[in-house]
Amino acid sequence: MKISSQDEYGLRILLRIARADGEKGLSIPQLSELEGLSEPYVGKLTRALRLGELVQSTRGQKGGYVLAKAANEITINSALTVLGGKLYDSEFCGSHTGVGQLCTNSVDCSVRSLWKMVQFTLDNLLEKVTLADLMDTETQSNLKLVDLLKNNAILSALE
Numbered sequence: 001m002k003i004s005s006q007d008e009y010g011l012r013i014l015l016r017i018a019r020a021d022g023e024k025g026l027s028i029p030q031l032s033e034l035e036g037l038s039e040p041y042v043g044k045l046t047r048a049l050r051l052g053e054l055v056q057s058t059r060g061q062k063g064g065y066v067l068a069k070a071a072n073e074i075t076i077n078s079a080l081t082v083l084g085g086k087l088y089d090s091e092f093c094g095s096h097t098g099v100g101q102l103c104t105n106s107v108d109c110s111v112r113s114l115w116k117m118v119q120f121t122l123d124n125l126l127e128k129v130t131l132a133d134l135m136d137t138e139t140q141s142n143l144k145l146v147d148l149l150k151n152n153a154i155l156s157a158l159e
Contacts (some may be wrong), residue, residue, distance in 0.1 A: 025064030052082030
């Protein structure tokens with residue numbers, strides 16, 4: 001499994017916007033400079049975030065991007081879904097059939113069960129993590145995430 005650059009940079013841009021002045025927001029050139037990304041790429045990411053109703057844009061010379069709702073109302077799951085989609089969805093098996101039209105394991109597939117469980121676990125965790133949880137320092141965010149895992153018995157099940 002890999003996290004795509006679109007997922008990574010999209011979340012970073014979303015965090016930059018969340019930390020910015022709520023009224024003015026940040027423009028594409030500003031986001032580009034702050035994140036070290038090309039303006040066209042930032043434009044692509046902000047467009048996806050806008051279409052996903054996570055940010056709003058204002059036009060004009062002083063225009064920019066602001067959050068469409070409070071940072072504590074934006075889940076990381078919703079952001080990643082907007083940016084790159086789910087790791088596994090019901091269409092997945094249809095695109096991995098091998099040389100046939102149907103997968104040879106379409107009736108009885110233990111691998112499909114694995115991917116469903118992985119997606120379920122990711123969704124459960126990432127629905128509980130909000131943009132606000134990631135706005136602190138790495139150390140503070142890590143502590144929040146560990147507490148979240150402990151409170152949801154995910155970490156204790158792994159120990």
